[in-house]
Amino acid sequence: MALNRYEGLKLSETDVAAGAYKQHLGGGSEKWEQRGRFQVALMRHFGLRPEHRLTDYGCGPVRAGRYFMQYLDAGGYRGCDYNADFIRVARDLVAADPVLSARRPDLRHVEEFLAIEADHDFLLLFSVLNHCRREQRQRMLDFAKAARPGSVSVVTHGYWLFRGKAWDTGDLQVEAFGEGDLPQELDILRHGWEPEDVPKVFPILKFTTPGGQVPGRGNMTQM
Numbered sequence: 001m002a003l004n005r006y007e008g009l010k011l012s013e014t015d016v017a018a019g020a021y022k023q024h025l026g027g028g029s030e031k032w033e034q035r036g037r038f039q040v041a042l043m044r045h046f047g048l049r050p051e052h053r054l055t056d057y058g059c060g061p062v063r064a065g066r067y068f069m070q071y072l073d074a075g076g077y078r079g080c081d082y083n084a085d086f087i088r089v090a091r092d093l094v095a096a097d098p099v100l101s102a103r104r105p106d107l108r109h110v111e112e113f114l115a116i117e118a119d120h121d122f123l124l125l126f127s128v129l130n131h132c133r134r135e136q137r138q139r140m141l142d143f144a145k146a147a148r149p150g151s152v153s154v155v156t157h158g159y160w161l162f163r164g165k166a167w168d169t170g171d172l173q174v175e176a177f178g179e180g181d182l183p184q185e186l187d188i189l190r191h192g193w194e195p196e197d198v199p200k201v202f203p204i205l206k207f208t209t210p211g212g213q214v215p216g217r218g219n220m221t222q223m
C-alpha cells in the first residue's frame with residue numbers, strides 16, 4: 001500500500017451522503033462496523049477504561065471512534081486526522097447522533113504530524129504509521145516518551161520497528177504482540193480481517209511511558 005495515500009484524498013458530497021468514503025479504508029463498508037468495534041476490544045485488552053482519555057490519531061471518519069465515544073465517558077475521546085474531509089465526515093456523524101454528541105468528542109484536523117497535547121492516557125494509531133515516513137514514526141516514539149507517566153501507546157501494523165536503522169525508543173517499555181499473543185476473542189479473523197492481513201496488522205506494538213500507573217481522570221499528574 002502506498003505511503004500517504006490519504007493526504008490529498010477529497011470526498012464529494014455524494015461520496016459522503018452514500019457512505020462511499022468507507023471504501024477508502026481496508027475492508028470497506030462490509031467490514032466497517034466489525035473493524036471499528038474490534039479496536040475498542042483491543043484497547044480494553046490493553047487496559048482502556050471508561051474514565052480514561054484516548055487520543056485516536058489518524059482516526060479517519062471515526063470507524064472506531066463512534067464506538068470509543070460510546071464506551072468512554074464524556075470528554076474522553078479525541079480523534080485527529082490530517083485529512084480534512086475525514087474529519088468533516090466525523091463531525092457530521094457526531095452532530096447527527098445525540099448519543100455521540102453528548103460525549104463531546106474533540107475532533108481535530110491536524111496538518112503537522114502529532115502537533116497536539118500529549119495529555120492522553122491511551123494513544124492509538126491503528127493502521128496509520130504504515131502510511132507514514134520514518135521521521136513521523138520517530139516523532140510518534142518521541143511523543144510517547146513525553147507523555148504522562150504510565151500512559152500507553154498502541155500502534156498496529158508495526159513491522160517497521162524491526163526493519164532498517166535502529167529506532168530511538170528511549171526508556172519506553174516496548175512490547176510487540178504477534179497473532180498468537182492476543183486472547184482468542186481478539187483473533188482478527190473473527191473481526192473482519194482475512195488470513196493475508198495477519199502479517200500486515202501484526203506486530204501490534206505497545207509502548208508504555210515509564211514512571212507510573214495508567215493515569216485516570218481521578219489521579220492525573222501534572223504535565
Ligand SMILES: C[S@@+](CC[C@H](N)C(=O)[O-])C[C@H]1O[C@@H](n2cnc3c(N)ncnc32)[C@H](O)[C@@H]1O
Nearest residue numbers: 006058059060063064081082083126127128131
Ligand atoms: C487506514 S486509515 C485508518 C483509519 C482509522 N485509524 C481506522 O482504523 O478506522 C489511515 C488513516 O490515517 C490517516 N493518516 C495517514 N497519515 C497521516 C498523517 N501523517 N497525519 C494524520 N493522519 C494520517 C489517514 O488520513 C487515514 O484516516
